[in-house]
Amino acid sequence: MNGFENLPFLLRDMHNVVGKERSKEFEEVDCRVMFEYFAKMKEANEDFFFSWRVDEANKLMDVVWVDARSRVAYMDFCDVVCFDATYITNHYELPFANFVGVNHHDQTILLGCALVRNEDTETYKWVMREWLECMGGVQPGGIITDQSVLMAKAIQQVLPDSRHRLCVWHILSKVPWKLLAVKKAEEVHKKMKDIVYDSFSIKEFES
Known part of the structure; x- marks a missing residue:
């Protein structure tokens, strides 16, 4: 025998293969369960x-x-x-x-x-x-x-x-990063949020 150390693959490779097969099996089972649930909902x-x-x-x-x-x-x-x-x-x-x-x-x-x-x-x-x-x-x-x-x-x-x-949440969440080089960035950010959330008309927003 050539010995375990001379095998053309590592133990890690075996774990990867087994993991992939298990993942495939679980995926097929989960898909079946999901569609069985959908079928029951459709029947109801x-x-x-x-x-x-x-x-x-x-x-x-x-x-x-x-x-x-x-x-x-x-x-x-x-x-x-x-x-x-x-x-x-x-x-x-x-x-x-x-x-x-x-x-x-x-x-x-x-x-x-x-x-x-x-x-x-x-x-x-x-x-x-x-x-x-x-x-x-x-x-x-x-x-x-x-x-x-x-x-x-x-x-x-x-x-x-x-x-x-x-x-608007996604937009305002990026404002602090955009204001890194601006003086009094926190104050500016707060003012922007006040304008966005507390303006009830176009005129009020623009003024």
């Missing part, structure tokens, strides 16, 4: 919506789902929708995207969810098309996102009638 209420797509290897790429109550709520509260894809809290580190609105009690309401493999324009276009189809083709009056250029391109093509605006 035919207005529950879900859609997915796979790649050439028949591996799940992206999935969108919308609760029946969310579809009903959207018809009344489609004025402004926030689209966010900054959450990565799941085991597979897939970005979790969501559509969120506000009801007549100033409460946030969930209007749709998605798990996406890639954060690119084509993926966002697919998610938005599926979500828009679910909502009967009714585009929101306005849509708020972070400063992602990829999202902006998708919105221009899929939601051309929606007014696109950037999230």
Whole structure:
């Protein structure tokens, strides 16, 4: 025998292979469980919506789902929708995207969810098309996102009638970094927040 030390691979390599196979197995099981849950939700209420797509290897790429109550709520509260894809809290580190609105009690309401493999324009276009189809083709009056250029391109093509605006929180969160070279930066930052959050008219904001 040549001996363990002469093997053409390391123990670490074996662990990597085993890890990948286990991850693949877990992914297949989790996907099956997820779609079984979606099927039960659809059986309980035919207005529950879900859609997915796979790649050439028949591996799940992206999935969108919308609760029946969310579809009903959207018809009344489609004025402004926030689209966010900054959450990565799941085991597979897939970005979790969501559509969120506000009801007549100033409460946030969930209007749709998605798990996406890639954060690119084509993926966002697919998610938005599926979500828009679910909502009967009714585009929101306005849509708020972070400063992602990829999202902006998708919105221009899929939601051309929606007014696109950037999230003020994301904008103001970058202000301290932009003001590093400015004297009395904290004072300037506070003044900017006061102007943004406490102005109730265009005239008041500009003055």
